Amino acid sequence: MTAPLHEQRSGTSGARLPDTQQGMRRRNLSRVMHTVAAHGPLSRAAVASRIGLTRAAVSTLVDELIRSELLDELGPERPGRVGRPGSALAVSARGPVGIGAEVGVDHLAVCAVDLRGETRARVIQQVGNRGRSPEPVLRELAALVQRVCAEVRSAGLSPAGLAVAVPGLVARDTHSVVRAPNLGWHDIDLGSHLPSELPLTVDNEANFGALAELWLGEGTPEHFLHVSAEIGVGAALVVDGRLLRGAHGFAGEFGHMPVWPGGPSCPCGGRGCLEQYAGEEAVLRAAGLEPGEDRVGLLAERAAAGDKAVRRALRGAGAALGIALTGAVNLLDPQAVVLGGALSRLAPWLLPSLERELAGRTAGRARGVTVSGLGSDGPLLGAAHSVARAVLDDPAGVGAAG
Amino acid sequence: MTAPLHEQRSGTSGARLPDTQQGMRRRNLSRVMHTVAAHGPLSRAAVASRIGLTRAAVSTLVDELIRSELLDELGPERPGRVGRPGSALAVSARGPVGIGAEVGVDHLAVCAVDLRGETRARVIQQVGNRGRSPEPVLRELAALVQRVCAEVRSAGLSPAGLAVAVPGLVARDTHSVVRAPNLGWHDIDLGSHLPSELPLTVDNEANFGALAELWLGEGTPEHFLHVSAEIGVGAALVVDGRLLRGAHGFAGEFGHMPVWPGGPSCPCGGRGCLEQYAGEEAVLRAAGLEPGEDRVGLLAERAAAGDKAVRRALRGAGAALGIALTGAVNLLDPQAVVLGGALSRLAPWLLPSLERELAGRTAGRARGVTVSGLGSDGPLLGAAHSVARAVLDDPAGVGAAG
DNA sequence: CTATTTCGTCATGGCACTTTACAAATTAGT
DNA sequence: ACTAATTTGTAAAGTGCCATGACGAAATAG
Incomplete structure (x- = not known):
C-alpha cells in the first residue's frame, strides 16, 4: 500500500536528540493538552481514543495536568449515549497566560491570552513612534506590559512569556531588530530594554500575523x-x-x-x-x-x-x-x-x-x-497566542514552575 | 508488517501520533544508523556519546541492528589513545539497497545504492521517449529494474524499494504522473505498470535532483x-x-x-x-x-x-x-x-x-x-538514495522483513 | 609491572505505557 | 422495575526500554 518511504523527518545526517522516556512523557502531555484545546471539553476516554493511548495512560497524564492547573475537570458529561458518562476535561482558564505586545508605527499594544485562546486583558496606546528613538518607546512598552501583567496576576493568572511583534526584520533566534525602516531603528536588542523575568520572543509582525491567521482564522x-x-x-x-x-x-x-x-x-x-x-x-x-x-x-x-x-x-x-x-x-x-x-x-x-x-x-x-x-489585530493576537501555544507544546516546562 | 505510518509532525492542533516505547525504540535505532552512516566507522561508545544515550542502551540497539544485517562489526579499532579500543561499527555493505529509476526524454536509467551510499549497479539505455506511449516505455523500465534487482540479489543484496524520477508533475502521495509535457503523458499511474513486489515512490526529477544535492553535494x-x-x-x-x-x-x-x-x-x-x-x-x-x-x-x-x-x-x-x-x-x-x-x-x-x-x-x-x-546524475541518484535513506529512517521496518 | 583509562556487557532499577480486571453510571430491553 | 449491555475511570500486574552502577577486558602511562 502506501509506502512510508519518503517520510524522512529531520533532514540529514547525524546526531538528533536522543529519545528518552521522559521526552516521551512530555510529548504525550503535550498531545493531551493540544487535543483538549482543539476539540473542546473531552472525557479521558475520548482523549485516549483520539491520540491512540489507553484510557489508563491518559488518566495518569490528565492527573498530572490537573495537578499543574493546566486542565480542569468540569464534572460528568450529559449522557445521551449508552454507558457511564465521562467526566469532561477542559483547558484551565486560570493557568498561565501568554503576553503579546506590538510596536506599531503609531501605537503600542499589549494583550494577554489564556490557554483557551481567550483574551483576558488588553491595552492600546496611540503614540507616534515614527523616528522616535528606541529607549523611550520600549520604556513605555515595558510599562504597558507591567500593567497587563499586574492585571492578569490579580485575576489569578500567571504570565508565561512575552512575545513582541515589530514592523521590521528580526534576526533569527535573537531579540534583535536588524532594521525597522518605518521606525528608523537599526540593530536594537529588545532583550536589554524589556522586563527580563519573562521568557522573551521577538519577531516580525507579518510572521505573527500569519500565525494568528493559522490559529484563529x-x-x-x-x-x-x-x-x-x-x-x-x-x-x-x-x-x-x-x-x-x-x-x-x-x-x-x-x-x-x-x-x-x-x-x-x-x-x-x-x-x-x-x-x-x-x-x-x-x-x-x-x-x-x-x-x-x-x-x-x-x-x-x-x-x-x-x-x-x-x-x-x-x-x-x-x-x-x-x-x-x-x-x-x-x-x-x-x-x-x-x-x-x-x-x-x-x-x-x-x-x-x-x-x-x-x-x-x-x-x-x-x-x-x-x-x-482578523484585520489589524493579527500581529498582536499572533504574538500572545504563540506564547500560549508554547505552553501547550511543552506543558511540563511550565507545570514544573507552578 | 510495515506500518503505513503517516508521520505528520505538524506543529498544530489535535491528534498527532501517540508516543509509545516501541516508537521510541524505532527512533533510536534510526539515530544509531544515521550516526554511523554519517560519521564513518564508530565504536559503540562513540555512538552513545554522539546521540546522548548510554553505552548500555546503544549496545542493545547495535545488537539488534547487527542481527538485522544493517550494521557490521569491523573489529577492534587501532588504538592511539589510552584505554581499551572500541570495536568499529559500519553500515553494512550487504544489507538492503535502494533502487532508483529515471524516465528521461531520451533515456531510461536504473541504479542501486546501498546503505553506505555506494552505487552497486547501474544501467542506462538511450531511447527516444518523446511522445511514446507510456506502456512500452514502462515495460522497458520494468525490465531494467528487474535486471538491476537480479544483479544486486546475486551479490547478496536485497532491494528495499523503488523510486522513480519522472520529468513531470506527480500528485502528492500517489504514483500518478499528472502531466509530463515532454513525454506527452497525462494521468498515468506508474503503480500499475511497474513490479509491485517493491514499495514504490514516484516523484518529479527536480525534486530528486534537489535531494541528491542535499545528500551528496x-x-x-x-x-x-x-x-x-x-x-x-x-x-x-x-x-x-x-x-x-x-x-x-x-x-x-x-x-x-x-x-x-x-x-x-x-x-x-x-x-x-x-x-x-x-x-x-x-x-x-x-x-x-x-x-x-x-x-x-x-x-x-x-x-x-x-x-x-x-x-x-x-x-x-x-x-x-x-x-x-x-x-x-x-x-x-x-x-x-x-x-x-x-x-x-x-x-x-x-x-x-x-x-x-x-x-x-x-x-x-x-x-x-x-x-x-552532480551534473545530470542528480535525479537518478536522488531517487536511489531516497530509498536507502528511508531504511536509515526506519531500520525496524526493514529488519523485521529480513 | 602497576595504575589509569576506556570499552563493552551484565544485573538491577525506575519509568511509561499496556493489559486485565473491576466497580460505577448510564441506556436498552423485557 | 429489574436485568443485561455498554461505557467510563481506576487499580494492579506485566512488559519494554533506558539509566545506573559494577565488572572484566584491553589498551596506554609511568
Missing part, C-alpha cells in the same frame, strides 16, 4: 501564503502548520519581488519592485493624496466614495500584487493565499485586478485568494 | 533553492533538510515566474514567464539553432567556441533567471542557490548576467549561487 489550511501590507509589503509562508523563517529569519520580503524589472528604481537597489506599485507611499502617490495620519483609512474612505484616482491606484496595486503572487504561487503551491493587515481593508478594490492577473497567468491552477477576518 | 546547506532546467525550468526548495512539496505536490514550478509581465505569451496562460527566456526552446531560438539531438551539449559547445549569438542567448537566459531568482530569494531567504541539471553545464555563460541581476536587485543581501557537481 476560519478554515485556514496548514499550508498558505499570508500577504500583509502596512507600510512595506510583507509575506509569510506557513508550511505544514509551521512558519518558514528562512536561513537568517528574513524570509517573506515580498515587497521586493520584481514586478516590472525595468520599472522605477527602489531603495533596495532593484528596479520595479512590488513595493513601487503596491507599497503605501506608491499607492498614495498614484492616488494623488498627501501622506497624512490614518492613510489606509483615508484610502478606503475615498475608494468607497468612488474617487476615480484612488480606485485606479488600487487597481494598479492589485495588478502588481497579482503578478508577484503568480510567481509565489507557482513556486510554492500553497493551499490558499490570505490577504491580511491593511490589505484586508482595501481588498474590495484590490481583489478584482489581483485575481484577474493571478487567474490569467496560472490558467485555472489558481488558488483561492481569501481575506483575513 | 559538497557543503550543501539544509536550506537551499535548487534550480534545474532540462526542458522546462524547475525548482525545488529544501527547508530544514526537507523538501517543500506544496499543497498538491506541485511546488517548484519555477518556469512560470513572471519575468517581464508584458512579454511573449506562454502556453501556461501567462505572459513573459521565465520559460520564455530561459527555457530550452527559447534559448535555442534566441541562439538561432535548430532543435536537434543533444541540444544542451550543442549549446555548451558553441558557447565554448565563442559563438556570439549563443553567448548572447545564454546571457539573456541568465538575466531572466537572475530576475526570477531575486523574487524567490527575497521571499524565501535560502542559505544557497544551487544550479543543477542542464544549467550546471551552461553555468559559465549564465552566471555573470544571472549574478549581476541578482546582486543588483538584492543590494548585497544576495546569497551565493553555486553550481551542482
Whole structure:
C-alpha cells in the first residue's frame, strides 16, 4: 500500500536528540493538552481514543495536568449515549497566560491570552513612534506590559512569556531588530530594554500575523501564503502548520519581488519592485493624496466614495500584487493565499485586478485568494497566542514552575 | 508488517501520533544508523556519546541492528589513545539497497545504492521517449529494474524499494504522473505498470535532483533553492533538510515566474514567464539553432567556441533567471542557490548576467549561487538514495522483513 | 609491572505505557 | 422495575526500554 518511504523527518545526517522516556512523557502531555484545546471539553476516554493511548495512560497524564492547573475537570458529561458518562476535561482558564505586545508605527499594544485562546486583558496606546528613538518607546512598552501583567496576576493568572511583534526584520533566534525602516531603528536588542523575568520572543509582525491567521482564522489550511501590507509589503509562508523563517529569519520580503524589472528604481537597489506599485507611499502617490495620519483609512474612505484616482491606484496595486503572487504561487503551491493587515481593508478594490492577473497567468491552477477576518489585530493576537501555544507544546516546562 | 505510518509532525492542533516505547525504540535505532552512516566507522561508545544515550542502551540497539544485517562489526579499532579500543561499527555493505529509476526524454536509467551510499549497479539505455506511449516505455523500465534487482540479489543484496524520477508533475502521495509535457503523458499511474513486489515512490526529477544535492553535494546547506532546467525550468526548495512539496505536490514550478509581465505569451496562460527566456526552446531560438539531438551539449559547445549569438542567448537566459531568482530569494531567504541539471553545464555563460541581476536587485543581501557537481546524475541518484535513506529512517521496518 | 583509562556487557532499577480486571453510571430491553 | 449491555475511570500486574552502577577486558602511562 502506501509506502512510508519518503517520510524522512529531520533532514540529514547525524546526531538528533536522543529519545528518552521522559521526552516521551512530555510529548504525550503535550498531545493531551493540544487535543483538549482543539476539540473542546473531552472525557479521558475520548482523549485516549483520539491520540491512540489507553484510557489508563491518559488518566495518569490528565492527573498530572490537573495537578499543574493546566486542565480542569468540569464534572460528568450529559449522557445521551449508552454507558457511564465521562467526566469532561477542559483547558484551565486560570493557568498561565501568554503576553503579546506590538510596536506599531503609531501605537503600542499589549494583550494577554489564556490557554483557551481567550483574551483576558488588553491595552492600546496611540503614540507616534515614527523616528522616535528606541529607549523611550520600549520604556513605555515595558510599562504597558507591567500593567497587563499586574492585571492578569490579580485575576489569578500567571504570565508565561512575552512575545513582541515589530514592523521590521528580526534576526533569527535573537531579540534583535536588524532594521525597522518605518521606525528608523537599526540593530536594537529588545532583550536589554524589556522586563527580563519573562521568557522573551521577538519577531516580525507579518510572521505573527500569519500565525494568528493559522490559529484563529476560519478554515485556514496548514499550508498558505499570508500577504500583509502596512507600510512595506510583507509575506509569510506557513508550511505544514509551521512558519518558514528562512536561513537568517528574513524570509517573506515580498515587497521586493520584481514586478516590472525595468520599472522605477527602489531603495533596495532593484528596479520595479512590488513595493513601487503596491507599497503605501506608491499607492498614495498614484492616488494623488498627501501622506497624512490614518492613510489606509483615508484610502478606503475615498475608494468607497468612488474617487476615480484612488480606485485606479488600487487597481494598479492589485495588478502588481497579482503578478508577484503568480510567481509565489507557482513556486510554492500553497493551499490558499490570505490577504491580511491593511490589505484586508482595501481588498474590495484590490481583489478584482489581483485575481484577474493571478487567474490569467496560472490558467485555472489558481488558488483561492481569501481575506483575513482578523484585520489589524493579527500581529498582536499572533504574538500572545504563540506564547500560549508554547505552553501547550511543552506543558511540563511550565507545570514544573507552578 | 510495515506500518503505513503517516508521520505528520505538524506543529498544530489535535491528534498527532501517540508516543509509545516501541516508537521510541524505532527512533533510536534510526539515530544509531544515521550516526554511523554519517560519521564513518564508530565504536559503540562513540555512538552513545554522539546521540546522548548510554553505552548500555546503544549496545542493545547495535545488537539488534547487527542481527538485522544493517550494521557490521569491523573489529577492534587501532588504538592511539589510552584505554581499551572500541570495536568499529559500519553500515553494512550487504544489507538492503535502494533502487532508483529515471524516465528521461531520451533515456531510461536504473541504479542501486546501498546503505553506505555506494552505487552497486547501474544501467542506462538511450531511447527516444518523446511522445511514446507510456506502456512500452514502462515495460522497458520494468525490465531494467528487474535486471538491476537480479544483479544486486546475486551479490547478496536485497532491494528495499523503488523510486522513480519522472520529468513531470506527480500528485502528492500517489504514483500518478499528472502531466509530463515532454513525454506527452497525462494521468498515468506508474503503480500499475511497474513490479509491485517493491514499495514504490514516484516523484518529479527536480525534486530528486534537489535531494541528491542535499545528500551528496559538497557543503550543501539544509536550506537551499535548487534550480534545474532540462526542458522546462524547475525548482525545488529544501527547508530544514526537507523538501517543500506544496499543497498538491506541485511546488517548484519555477518556469512560470513572471519575468517581464508584458512579454511573449506562454502556453501556461501567462505572459513573459521565465520559460520564455530561459527555457530550452527559447534559448535555442534566441541562439538561432535548430532543435536537434543533444541540444544542451550543442549549446555548451558553441558557447565554448565563442559563438556570439549563443553567448548572447545564454546571457539573456541568465538575466531572466537572475530576475526570477531575486523574487524567490527575497521571499524565501535560502542559505544557497544551487544550479543543477542542464544549467550546471551552461553555468559559465549564465552566471555573470544571472549574478549581476541578482546582486543588483538584492543590494548585497544576495546569497551565493553555486553550481551542482552532480551534473545530470542528480535525479537518478536522488531517487536511489531516497530509498536507502528511508531504511536509515526506519531500520525496524526493514529488519523485521529480513 | 602497576595504575589509569576506556570499552563493552551484565544485573538491577525506575519509568511509561499496556493489559486485565473491576466497580460505577448510564441506556436498552423485557 | 429489574436485568443485561455498554461505557467510563481506576487499580494492579506485566512488559519494554533506558539509566545506573559494577565488572572484566584491553589498551596506554609511568
